Structures are given as structure tokens and as C-alpha cells.
Amino acid sequence: MGELKISIVGVPLDYGQSRRGVDMGPSAIRYAGAVERLQALGHHVRDEGDIHVSAVENKPNLEERLKNLEEVVKANKALAKKVDEIVKEGRFPLVLGGDHSIAIGTLAGLTETYQNLGVIWFDAHADMNTAETSPSGNIHGMPLAVSMGYGHEHLTALFQQRNFIKPENLIIIGARSIDPGERHFIQKLGIKVFTMHEIDKYGMAVVMEQTIAHLKERDVDGVHLSLDLDGLDPLYTPGVGTPVDGGMTYRESHLALEMLQQSQCITSAEFVEVNPILDEKNKTADVAVTLMGSLLGETLI
Template identity: 70%
Template sequence: MNKLNISIVGVPMDLGQNRRGVDMGPSAIRYAGAIERLKALGHTVNDKGDIVIGRKEISKNTKLRNLEEVVEGNTKLANEVKEILAEGDYPLVLGGDHSIAIGTIAGLADKYKNLGVIWYDAHADLNTEETSPSGNIHGMPLAVSLGLGHTDLVKIRSYTPKLKPENVVIIGARSVDPGERELIKEKGIKVFSMHEIDKLGMTKVMEQTIEYFQKREVDGVHLSLDLDGIDPIYTPGVGTPVPGGITYRESHLAMEMLYSSNLITSAEFVEVNPILDEKNKTADVAVALMGSLFGESLL
């Protein structure tokens, strides 16, 4: 097993949507034993603490909720991720709502010029200001990373796009807005919806995902894991739960296969909301999946 130098950064951001509490996600994940679990696997862990997220009472942009604050927080995160990579460490980001992926990917793209992304999520997060039914930026980070959306978001760290659509694989999708559906078809983004997971099985889905990135010769693969990708019977503490999701065991299998593939070069776990949770159950699932992603096995 490869021993990694992992740098953890928390992003207590709940401004990309309108349900409070997900800002406590990084603390909940730490409380569930993330650092101890990774150290027990032999990895060196440097917890760099939490990024300070600014807050104002009223958003200036009703079409894009809390735009200024989301841009500021993601700019800080992008800079932090860039520094982690410069130190030679493995970035592990704890959210926070999924809008933080804008900053994570912006920081990664400084190093990885042909970055691949696995978007493990019930949602495609491909909305823009024009297509979003809510104005919540946590439904836009993948679009932003592809260079689509408000200028202030796509130009974080000055360059755009950060990703190519052919270097994205979405796993677990089951709630996709009409505008997102059109964009997926237009850009040819690879999606394994719950239909494909049910039909093929998680083993085949992950084999095809791994083979897909190997053929594309990406120079890094980032895992962006939203806890609402998993069925809410296992992860009740998320802001936008969608029934009929990936099971707990399927998710462990996916993480185990990603570990064995040696493809993943960075990761983030997002959308843990302790206020909506049951005895920190969702954070416990996040930490258990981290264990599998970083080499934990039964024997």
C-alpha cells in the first residue's frame, strides 16, 4: 500500500445553497475520526484547519445566491490547494456545500493540465445562472469548472476552463434538471445514472470508469464525492436527499476499486449537514468511505 502525505483542509461553506448547517460538515467529519482513520492506515496527515468563510446578511445577487462570498471562499481554497500540491502533498478537502468544488478544481488545474474528475453525486451540478431553478451555486460547480457560468466564478485563478467535458464521469445521477440534460448531451459528458448502476452493477461501472480515464491518459483524477450520491437511508444528513441512490456497500466497492486503480490524486467529501443528521451517521459514512479510498481492507 502506498503511504501518502495527506493535507486536509476544511471549508465551512454553506453559502452555495439556502439550508444552514453544512458549514459544520468539516467538524463533523473530523469528529467521526477521519484523521485517526487515515493515520491508522499508515498515512501521514497534516490537518491545515479550516478556511475562513466570509458572511453577509443579504446576497447582492438574487440570481446567484451569495455570489461574492462564494467567489471569495473558493479563491482562498484554490490558493490553498495549489500550495498543498506545491508541497508535494495529497489534497483532501472537507465540505461544506458542493460549491467548494469550484475552488478545489481551480487549485488542482494549476498542476494538472489534463485533469480527470469523478463526480459521485445524485445531481449533475451543471446548472448556470440561466438554467438554475434556485440560484444555488452548489448546483453549478461542474459547469463552472467547464468554463460555463458567471465570469467571477469561471475566472477564479484567472484561467478557464479548468476541465474538459470528455474528462468528466458522473456516477449516481438521478436528479438532473432540463438545462443540465441538454448540456450533458451537447458536451458528450459520460454519465452512469442509477439506471446504469442497476443494470450493469457497480463493479462494471467502476471498471468502465477506470478504463475510460486510463484511455484518456489524464495526468490526475480528482474524486468529488457528494454524500447525497448515496441513498439517504445511509446518509440522512444532506441538504438535497434523493431516494433510490447508491448503497453503502456499493460505495465501499467503488472506493476500494479506485484505491486499487491508483488513479485518484485528490479528493473531497462534501454536503455533510449535522443539523439534518442522525447521531453523526452521515459523517461516519464519509469517514468509512475515506478508509476504503485510502486502502483499508478487511484482511
């Protein structure tokens, strides 16, 4: 991947879900040594600070089916603007969450420049609900639907040119908890999903080879990695809000990111859902930082 100019942006947002504390995720990841680790790899790292997130006032939601819609929209608009600026400066955006609803803003900002963006989504969940299908109304379960143009207009309007992610450019890896509405959506749009069944059956190396080959065939002009720490098994990442047993191992995750690094295809990334309140001695943030190292060029020899 060579030396990169990396801009780190924190998004201390926890309004996209129901368990408080993930707003401290960016601080925990920084405390775990993200900047120092990437600098040691020879990258030029600029910490751009955090996107401002307003406190929720005691007032009714604009939409009862979408929790904290106004606050989530406001933070994501600011993030989209920041990511767009970073890309146009020729820098690599590295976004730290925060809950996974921040991917709405990240992808909105990226698609101002990338017209045929590929997206690799490491997650235990499909994150493809809408207000109509969501069991909870939590927006962190909706970013992929929104980023493809489905959902509340306040969320989809973040994409200024309506340059949505194409379903055929999206690959989900590690899924093992998919809601009925999401399953229908995946089948309807023909989205490529490698569940834990495929990872167990074929191995991570084959899954990543197929992922990289698929995106090359699609002739994408950039690839964004969105990594939810609950994609890993809770044994390795206990500090997440929605843990699901039976996830990827520590080594499987590193192998996946090492292969992405070798492919030289990743142009932006985000690491989300680190919740220090639920964590054990910052273990989940430490894993996030080691995974960043693998993605951005760290090797044993």
C-alpha cells in the same frame, strides 16, 4: 496507494445552497475520526484547518440569480490558493465540505498543476446548472458547469490560467435528479454519466471498470474524486441537504472506492454536503470517514 502525505482542509461554507448547517460538516467529519482513521493506515496526515468564510451581511446580492455570489467567490478563491499550495508541496489534498460549491475552488487549485485532470463525480445531481438554467440560483448546483468554463465570470475567473476541465475527462456516477438545462448540457457536451439505471443494470463493478478504463484512455495526468454524500441513498446518509431516494447502497459505494484505490489513480479528493443539523447521531459523517478509509487503503484482510 502506499503511504501518502495528506493535507486536510475544511471549508465551512453553506452559502451555496438554501439549507443552513452544512458549514458544520468539516467539524462533524473530524469528530467522526477522519484524521485518526487515515493515520492508522500509515499515512502522514496534516490538518491544515479551515478556510475562513465570512458572515453574510444584510445587503442585496450582486446577482439576484446567484445567491451569495460574493461570499462563495471569496471562499473558493482562498480554497483554490490553498489546494494549489498543497499540490505543489507534493501532498494529497483532502477537502471537507461544506456545500458542493466548494468544488469550484478545489478544481481551480488542482488545474494549476494538472493540465489534463480527470474528474469522478459521485452525486445524485449533475451540478451543471448556470444562472440561466438553475431553478433555485443555488451555486452548489453549478460547480461542474463553472469548472468547464460556463457561468458567471466571477466564478470562472478562479481558474487563473483558464485551464478548465475537459468534458471528456468528466464522469458522473449515481445521478438520479437532473434538471432540464443540465440534461441539454450533458447531451451537447457528450459527458459520460452513469445514472442509477446503469448501476442497477450492470452493477457497480462494471461501472467502475469502465470509469477507470475511460480515464486511462484519456491519458489524464491526475484524477480528482468529488463525493457528495447525497450520492448514497438517504437510508445511509440522512444528513444531507438535498436527499434523493433510490441512491447507491453502502456496499456499492465502498466497492467503488475500493476499486479506485486498487487502480492507484486518485490524486485528490473531497467529501461534501454533510449537514449535522439534519443528521442522525453523526451517521452521515461516519459514512464519509469510512468511505475515506476505503479510498485510501483500508481493507478487511
